[in-house]
Amino acid sequence: MSISITSRAAWGARAWNGSPARVSLSQRTEFFVHWFGGVPGNPTGAALAREVERLHMNGNGWAGVGYNWIVDQDGNIFEGRGWDLQGAHCPGHNVSGFGVLIAVGKGGAKASAKALSAARGLYDEACRKTGRTLAKRGHRDGIATECPGPDLYAWVKNGMPAEKPATPKPAPKPKPKKYEPFPGAAFFKRAPRSAIVTAMGKRLVAEGCSAYVSGPGPQWTEADRKSYAKWQRKLGFTGADADGYPGKTSWDKLRVPEV
Numbered sequence: 001m002s003i004s005i006t007s008r009a010a011w012g013a014r015a016w017n018g019s020p021a022r023v024s025l026s027q028r029t030e031f032f033v034h035w036f037g038g039v040p041g042n043p044t045g046a047a048l049a050r051e052v053e054r055l056h057m058n059g060n061g062w063a064g065v066g067y068n069w070i071v072d073q074d075g076n077i078f079e080g081r082g083w084d085l086q087g088a089h090c091p092g093h094n095v096s097g098f099g100v101l102i103a104v105g106k107g108g109a110k111a112s113a114k115a116l117s118a119a120r121g122l123y124d125e126a127c128r129k130t131g132r133t134l135a136k137r138g139h140r141d142g143i144a145t146e147c148p149g150p151d152l153y154a155w156v157k158n159g160m161p162a163e164k165p166a167t168p169k170p171a172p173k174p175k176p177k178k179y180e181p182f183p184g185a186a187f188f189k190r191a192p193r194s195a196i197v198t199a200m201g202k203r204l205v206a207e208g209c210s211a212y213v214s215g216p217g218p219q220w221t222e223a224d225r226k227s228y229a230k231w232q233r234k235l236g237f238t239g240a241d242a243d244g245y246p247g248k249t250s251w252d253k254l255r256v257p258e259v
């Protein structure tokens with residue numbers, strides 16, 4: 001899936017307090033998932049990113065948001081340390097590991113499908129950018145902690161499945177239309193009473209070749225013959241070839257639905 005990341009400038013981040021070290025993509029081998037820990041006051045929107053920033057800068061004294069990204073419950077992604085800067089999310093793993101926060105916490109709501117999908121999108125993009133399959137980790141895989149909580153940890157261990165966006169069902173193929181095979185010229189000369197005659201008459205009307213006063217109906221009448229003659233003339237037949245009795249060529253072109 002394609003991902004869209006709201007930049008620090010766009011969500012109103014404060015200037016870094018200091019300058020986080022740069023990390024090259026080639027140094028990345030892991031991808032860590034975190035939860036909020038407590039219950040986020042702002043589970044969605046830029047206010048969530050600012051809330052995390054305040055905790056990390058004012059509370060922990062860090063340079064800014066310690067995660068590489070923050071994912072809210074609507075599936076929005078907010079830039080923290082991003083692709084290039086060393087995080088402050090898991091001691092011993094901040095160079096090798098990207099870290100993403102998903103905005104759920106103790107007693108809080110479960111991560112939404114959108115949030116999980118966004119986090120998975122980040123993981124896939126991280127693998128693409130680094131050119132390797134990054135190890136999927138929960139915070140507790142790096143250090144003794146409850147983070148990312150039982151549900152998110154189970155999700156990580158389960159391979160971070162994300163719902164694929166619903167692909168529209170291909171429209172069912174229209175069944176090839178079947179046409180009534182030519183019943184033979186003699187059939188019509190016997191003045192038949194048949195559903196074939198009705199079907200033929202309807203097609204003649206549709207082709208603008210009606211000499212019907214009423215109908216068409218199942219009984220072959222002079223109106224059918226005159227109507228069919230119009231069809232033959234429409235096709236360019238003249239004389240005996242436009243006598244109103246169906247021949248195979250004009251019949252096949254009329255495409256009478258199978259009865």
Ligand SMILES: [Zn+2]
Binds near residue numbers: 033034139147148
């Ligand atoms: Zn954590």
